[in-house]
Amino acid sequence: MSLNSDQNYGALWLLTPTVLLYLATFLFPLILLGVLSFAKFEASITTLGFYFDNYIKIFSDGITLKIFFQTVRLSIYITFWCLILGYPVALLMRSCSPKIKMILLFCVVSPLLTSIIVRNVAWLLILGRSGMINDTLIQWELISKPLPLMYNEFGVILAVVHVYLSFMVLPLFGALSSINSSIEEAASSLGAPFWRVFLSITLPLSLPGIMAGCTLVFILSMGVYLTPVIMGGNFILTLPMLITESVREQYDWPYASAMALMLLLAIGFMVVLSSGLQRLVSRR
Amino acid sequence: MSSVELKSIVKKYGAVTAVASIDLSVESGEFVTLLGPSGCGKTTTLRMVAGFIRPTSGQLYVGGSNMDGVPPHKRKVGLVFQNYALFPHMSVQKNIEFGLKMQNTPFEERKDKIIDALDLVKLRHLEHRMPSELSGGQQQRVALARALVIRPDVLLLDEPFGALDKQLRDHMRIELRELQQKLKISTLFVTHDQDEALSMSDRIVVMSEGQVSQIGSPVEIYEKPKTRFVTDFIGRSNILSGKIETEKSNKTCLNAEGLKLPNVSKTSHKSESILVMIRPECVLLKKPNSKNKITNYKNTAKILSIIYLGSIIQYKIKVNNGPALIVTESNVGYSDPKKFSLGDTAEIIIPENAIYLIPG
Amino acid sequence: MSSQEHYGSRFPYRLLVGVVTVVIFFLEAPLVILVIQSFTAESYLAFPPPSYGVRWYKEVLTSEDWLNSISLSLIIATIVTPLSLIFGTMAAFALDRGPKKLKNGLQAIMISPMVLPHIVLGLGLFKMALELDIDDSMLAYIPAHLTITIPFVIISVGASLQTFEVTLEEAARSLGASRFWAVWHITLPIIRPGLVAGAIFSFIISFDEFIITFFLTTFQRTLPIEMFSTLMYQVRPSIAAVSTLTLAVTAFLTAMLMLRGQITSGNKVIK
Ligand SMILES: Nc1ncnc2c1ncn2[C@@H]1O[C@H](COP(=O)(O)OP(=O)(O)O)[C@@H](O)[C@H]1O
Ligand SMILES: [Mg+2]
Numbered sequence: 001m002s003l004n005s006d007q008n009y010g011a012l013w014l015l016t017p018t019v020l021l022y023l024a025t026f027l028f029p030l031i032l033l034g035v036l037s038f039a040k041f042e043a044s045i046t047t048l049g050f051y052f053d054n055y056i057k058i059f060s061d062g063i064t065l066k067i068f069f070q071t072v073r074l075s076i077y078i079t080f081w082c083l084i085l086g087y088p089v090a091l092l093m094r095s096c097s098p099k100i101k102m103i104l105l106f107c108v109v110s111p112l113l114t115s116i117i118v119r120n121v122a123w124l125l126i127l128g129r130s131g132m133i134n135d136t137l138i139q140w141e142l143i144s145k146p147l148p149l150m151y152n153e154f155g156v157i158l159a160v161v162h163v164y165l166s167f168m169v170l171p172l173f174g175a176l177s178s179i180n181s182s183i184e185e186a187a188s189s190l191g192a193p194f195w196r197v198f199l200s201i202t203l204p205l206s207l208p209g210i211m212a213g214c215t216l217v218f219i220l221s222m223g224v225y226l227t228p229v230i231m232g233g234n235f236i237l238t239l240p241m242l243i244t245e246s247v248r249e250q251y252d253w254p255y256a257s258a259m260a261l262m263l264l265l266a267i268g269f270m271v272v273l274s275s276g277l278q279r280l281v282s283r284r
Numbered sequence: 285m286s287s288v289e290l291k292s293i294v295k296k297y298g299a300v301t302a303v304a305s306i307d308l309s310v311e312s313g314e315f316v317t318l319l320g321p322s323g324c325g326k327t328t329t330l331r332m333v334a335g336f337i338r339p340t341s342g343q344l345y346v347g348g349s350n351m352d353g354v355p356p357h358k359r360k361v362g363l364v365f366q367n368y369a370l371f372p373h374m375s376v377q378k379n380i381e382f383g384l385k386m387q388n389t390p391f392e393e394r395k396d397k398i399i400d401a402l403d404l405v406k407l408r409h410l411e412h413r414m415p416s417e418l419s420g421g422q423q424q425r426v427a428l429a430r431a432l433v434i435r436p437d438v439l440l441l442d443e444p445f446g447a448l449d450k451q452l453r454d455h456m457r458i459e460l461r462e463l464q465q466k467l468k469i470s471t472l473f474v475t476h477d478q479d480e481a482l483s484m485s486d487r488i489v490v491m492s493e494g495q496v497s498q499i500g501s502p503v504e505i506y507e508k509p510k511t512r513f514v515t516d517f518i519g520r521s522n523i524l525s526g527k528i529e530t531e532k533s534n535k536t537c538l539n540a541e542g543l544k545l546p547n548v549s550k551t552s553h554k555s556e557s558i559l560v561m562i563r564p565e566c567v568l569l570k571k572p573n574s575k576n577k578i579t580n581y582k583n584t585a586k587i588l589s590i591i592y593l594g595s596i597i598q599y600k601i602k603v604n605n606g607p608a609l610i611v612t613e614s615n616v617g618y619s620d621p622k623k624f625s626l627g628d629t630a631e632i633i634i635p636e637n638a639i640y641l642i643p644g
Numbered sequence: 645m646s647s648q649e650h651y652g653s654r655f656p657y658r659l660l661v662g663v664v665t666v667v668i669f670f671l672e673a674p675l676v677i678l679v680i681q682s683f684t685a686e687s688y689l690a691f692p693p694p695s696y697g698v699r700w701y702k703e704v705l706t707s708e709d710w711l712n713s714i715s716l717s718l719i720i721a722t723i724v725t726p727l728s729l730i731f732g733t734m735a736a737f738a739l740d741r742g743p744k745k746l747k748n749g750l751q752a753i754m755i756s757p758m759v760l761p762h763i764v765l766g767l768g769l770f771k772m773a774l775e776l777d778i779d780d781s782m783l784a785y786i787p788a789h790l791t792i793t794i795p796f797v798i799i800s801v802g803a804s805l806q807t808f809e810v811t812l813e814e815a816a817r818s819l820g821a822s823r824f825w826a827v828w829h830i831t832l833p834i835i836r837p838g839l840v841a842g843a844i845f846s847f848i849i850s851f852d853e854f855i856i857t858f859f860l861t862t863f864q865r866t867l868p869i870e871m872f873s874t875l876m877y878q879v880r881p882s883i884a885a886v887s888t889l890t891l892a893v894t895a896f897l898t899a900m901l902m903l904r905g906q907i908t909s910g911n912k913v914i915k
Contacts, residue, residue: 012746014738018731018754018794025791026757029768036771085670088663095657107668113845113898114675115852117868117875118887122674124879125681125689132677132691165671194656216759223761225855230875240763240855247767247859257771260764267761334818356817357826363818369811373833382829383819427815434819 037257046253054258064242064259071238072266074156074228075221081161082168082217083210090172090209091202108169116163120230123159124150127231151233159231164220168213175209176202207281215274219267239263285348287312287438287470288333293342295328302328304494305342310438313468315461319481320491321517326474329491330442333472335359347437357386362431364441368423370415376402376426377411383434401433404463421452428460432467439464439471445480457484478518482506490514508640515561515642522609523642526560538639542606543583548639559642564612566638569599569624570631585609587628601630675891682884689881700885710886713870720782720866721850724789728846729839731790732797737827739798740805751802755795762792766856773860780862788860789850796849797842804838805831844901848894 037054040047058064093104111119126132127149134146149155179202187197225240239259246256286309295303303325310316318326331337332344335356344351346359371379380401384394402408405425415423424444431439444460445453461484464471475481481488482502490497490505490513498510509515515523526540528547538545540560549558572584585601588608599611611632624630681689685697704710739751757765769788773779808831816826832839854868861869867890874883 008741009743011738011741012743014734015750015754018735018798021731021787021790021794022754022757025769025772025787026760026765029765029772032771032775033764033768085667088660089667092660092664104664104668107671110895110898111671113848113894113901115868115887115890115894117852117854117871118678118890119674121871121875121879121883121887122678124875125678125691125884126674128879130689135690162671162674165667219759219761223763225763226872230872240761243763243767244855244859247770253771256767260767263761264764267759271759334814336814336817355822356814357820357822359818361818363815365811365815367809367811369809369815371812371816371830371834382816382821386816386820386825430815430819440818 033257033260036253037261039254039257041252041254044251054255057255058258058262067237067242068239068262068266070236071222071240074153074160074236074238075218077153077157078160078164078221079168079214079218081157082165083214085161086165086168086172086213087210089169090176093169093173094176108166108173111163112166116226117230119162120159120227123155123162123231127155127158150231151235153232153236155231156228156236159227160221160224163224163227164217167216167220171212171216172206172209175206175212179205208278211274211278211281215270218270222263222267222270285312286310286345287314287347288472289343289345290329290333291343291345293329293332293344294340295325295332295337296340301494303332303339306491306494306496308489308496308499310470310472312470315464315471315473315484315486317473317475317481317485317488318491319475319478319488319517320497322476324491325494326476326491327442330440330472330474333438334361334363334440360434360437362434362436362439364424364427364431364439364444366443366446368415368420368427368447370423370426370430372415375412375414376407376418379415379426380430380433383430387434397433401429404432404467405429420448421456424448424456425459428463432463432469437470439469440474441471442474443476444473445475453480460484482518490517492517509561510643512559512642515559520564520610520612522562522564522607524560524562524607526558526641528558540607543603543609545634545639546636548636549641561640561642562609562634562638563640564598564610565596565614566635567609567611568633568635569601569611569613570633571623572629572631583632583634585630585632587624587626587630590624590626599624601632603632678884679888679891682881682888684881684884687881689879689884700881701889704882704885704889707882709865709870710882713865713867714889716864717851717867720785720789721847723782723786724793724850725843725846727786728790728793728797728850729843732794732842732846733801733839735794736798736801736805739802751798754798757791758795762855765791766859769856770859779860780864784860785857785866788856789853792853792856793846793849796845800841800845801835801838804835808835841901844897848897851893852890 035048036046038050038052040049040051040053058068089104089108093101093108096104124131128134129146131149133149134143137143137147138145183205184197184201187201188194192200223240224238225244228236228238228241240263243256243259243263246252246259288308288310290306290308293303293306294301306325306329308316318329320326328337332339333346333351335351335354346361351359371382374382377398380398381394384397389397398411399408402411405428407422407425407429410418410422410426415426418426427444441460445456448456457480473481473484482505485502487499488502488505489499492513498505498514500508505514506518509518512523515521524540524543526538526545528536528549529539531537536547538547538549538558538560545560569585583603583606585603585606587599588602589600591598594615596612596614599613600608601611602608609632677691681691681693682700683696683698684690684693685695685699686693735754739747739754742750765788769784769791770779773784778784812830812834813826816830817823821829852868853866854872857866858869858872865873867886871883871886874880
């Protein structure tokens with residue numbers, strides 16, 4: 001309110017506890033990783049300094065870059081499926097009765113509050129070698145040996161989509177509900193069939209929500225560790241897995257730090273790209 | 285001793301001057317109204333008195349003591365907002381009790397004071413209701429009781445009736461004024477509604493663009509406005525530019541855009557341009573050729589429009605060789621509302637005491 | 645109701661409902677199946693279980709490993725929640741009441757741990773904890789968890805503050821309440837739904853947190869870590885039982901969240 005905007009710099013001291021915490025748990029650790037990423041790791045000994053060895057290794061060892069692009073590719077698939085599955089839900093939430101909206105909202109929000117590991121366990125019990133689907137199919141003698149439903153990309157994508165779908169639906173719903181439905185009514189009263197109305201009005205106007213949702217899901221997918229490990233076994237390697245492994249098994253901090261920074265860079269790039277696109281869209 | 289005194293109070297927001305040097309005082313038991321169009325700085329002034337805004341410069345006294353650096357809760361002011369600002373999670377009784385609790389009033393005394401306050405605003409029976417279960421008028425009365433129960437040095441009200449419908453507003457106006465006179469509490473009231481200001485105040489402070497245009501009693505403000513702004517803002521008026529002229533008979537007269545009027549100014553400086561105000565309700569319309577002995581200045585006019593407003597009838601007339609005027613006539617039973625029809629010619633009579641020259 | 649038919653004229657409503665039903669089934673069915681399987685009386689997992697019983701719940705609730713990890717997770721979440729609420733609420737007030745022109749920038753900084761991949765945060769915190777020699781201890785877990793829970797408190801409390809009428813606080817101050825008491829008696833009770841939401845988010849996020857804690861621990865095991873290591877070893881019915889227990893805790897808190905929101909908003913309108 002304008003009434004209250006009388007130079008309230010005094011209120012900012014309330015930020016102190018959180019800012020101090022963030023300095024210790026957020027800023028310093030990141031700086032530490034930045035410093036470490038330029039260190040040298042030889043014969044299990046870390047030498048601080050200004051070496052580019054780790055970055056050179058990332059781009060030249062052939063495997064890191066491949067895993068990085070595999071992570072990007074998986075994230076794109078995940079984002080795509082979240083969009084495909086999430087859009088109809090957001091669309092329905094916008095046009096249904098308040099009661100159904102509450103139910104849908106509950107279905108969409110509750111996964112945010114359920115443990116990721118619990119949901120992965122659920123999929124494990126369904127898709128596993130002796131999971132529900134394979135068991136049933138074998139029992140009915142439709143197949144003779146288990147289908148490979150997990151420990152592959154399919155299983156990983158399915159389980160991650162299950163975890164992150166909410167993050168897509170919420171921004172989509174926000175964007176869709178801010179569209180004035182009289183615009184669509186006007187179009188259909190002018191004789192446009194529903195798909196024309198959808199393609200030429202609803203979809204373009206919900207673009208900011210689409211971009212916000214996609215950016216969020218993509219960023220989250222790039223950093224996901226647990227689900228690929230559980231659902232992919234050691235068959236699907238992602239950058240977060242590689243990072244964890246280098247630290248926990250090889251104690252190669254410099255290399256892990258460099259990969260972490262690379263991950264951050266990729267995510268930062270996505271954020272910049274998406275906010276640039278957002279600006280482009282809103283300027284139209 | 286004044287209850288509230290503002291001395292050259294200024295408030296600037298960066299380049300924006302919200303209040304440009306205001307001097308005013310509210311005497312003990314007096315009802316003072318800040319009146320002015322939206323954005324003229326009324327709320328800012330009030331909030332400076334309450335202590336939510338610190339003046340850029342100037343001195344402010346409440347109850348005789350300098351308020352510089354005194355936080356709102358240490359000032360003895362009662363505040364009533366347009367949106368009532370009742371605490372939604374507290375019953376009527378708890379709302380009223382809040383201020384007493386903050387003053388550490390003992391329990392027994394609190395109980396009595398709450399009952400007194402509820403009686404004062406005639407809401408004793410609604411003591412246990414929640415604010416959401418009250419009508420707008422009732423909510424505003426609770427807000428009033430809540431502000432009064434702490435016996436403030438001054439009661440501050442910012443457009444308190446703005447959210448009420450017209451009828452309730454008129455009713456609350458009377459009720460507040462009666463209450464204020466009964467308690468003899470000094471009151472600073474903010475409104476942009478001139479009817480409210482005229483009907484309730486001891487003194488009105490007309491504000492414009494952060495400055496005081498005029499301070500005076502309702503009668504002074506209405507009948508002797510000092511500037512064109514005040515004239516325009518208060519009531520409906522015909523404002524004409526006039527000149528002093530000499531007639532054949534060697535008498536001076538006032539020519540207002542072609543309308544011949546007696547020279548009410550005591551001077552006879554010619555060709556000096558003057559602003560002439562004529563209130564619509566002071567002009568008399570007569571059928572032509574009816575006898576009149578009030579004035580020698582005969583003007584005739586044509587009726588351009590007639591608006592029937594119930595208690596009054598409003599005409600727009602065009603004076604022959606002169607300006608268009610708004611004239612109102614009160615609709616007393618015995619006068620025929622259809623005295624004139626469009627296009628009729630009427631004789632107009634403007635008594636000398638209805639002609640007012642704006643000084644500014 | 646009318647809006648349904650309304651929209652139906654522009655979009656094949658039935659098709660939409662059909663698709664959404666499938667999506668919701670996809671979201672919820674696995675959890676239902678998990679819960680059902682957890683009640684198996686057999687020594688293996690199957691759907692539907694050949695016979696039902698609470699055998700595996702008994703095992704979980706008498707196993708020292710499970711109980712230790714559950715209590716560690718509960719202790720951490722119980723310490724983190726009030727701290728997170730205090731830090732986050734203070735920050736939300738600062739953002740709401742501070743200079744308007746700084747608000748967006750500061751808000752972005754204050755909630756930035758949300759978009760930082762937890763793997764990176766965990767890595768950095770691990771290194772830091774090693775340097776300070778506080779890894780595998782509460783001194784490391786609590787600040788780490790706070791960092792990821794505080795943004796949720798800032799968002800939920802901030803949303804409540806945005807709809808809060810500041811004149812209420814001013815009314816209280818004009819009635820003799822200092823700034824602190826005005827906030828305490830008026831603002832906090834009114835924004836309670838936001839506070840409750842922030843607390844519940846904090847509790848659940850801390851209780852479920854995996855990757856950061858995974859880095860920080862060596863011997864101690866929180867519930868998610870215990871589940872993970874069991875899972876890597878063998879999928880047994882006990883894991884389904886533990887999952888269902890976790891689900892029950894979070895479902896209870898989620899229901900509280902929704903119910904609280906309704907009670908408080910309903911209170912204002914009806915009562
Ligand atoms: N916080 C503020 N920042 C900048 N300008 C303000 C602020 N508050 C008020 N103003 C300006 O000061 C002037 C007076 O405002 P206000 O006192 O609210 O007027 P009123 O109550 O008479 O309608 C307005 O022009 C308004 O735009
Ligand atoms: Mg105002």
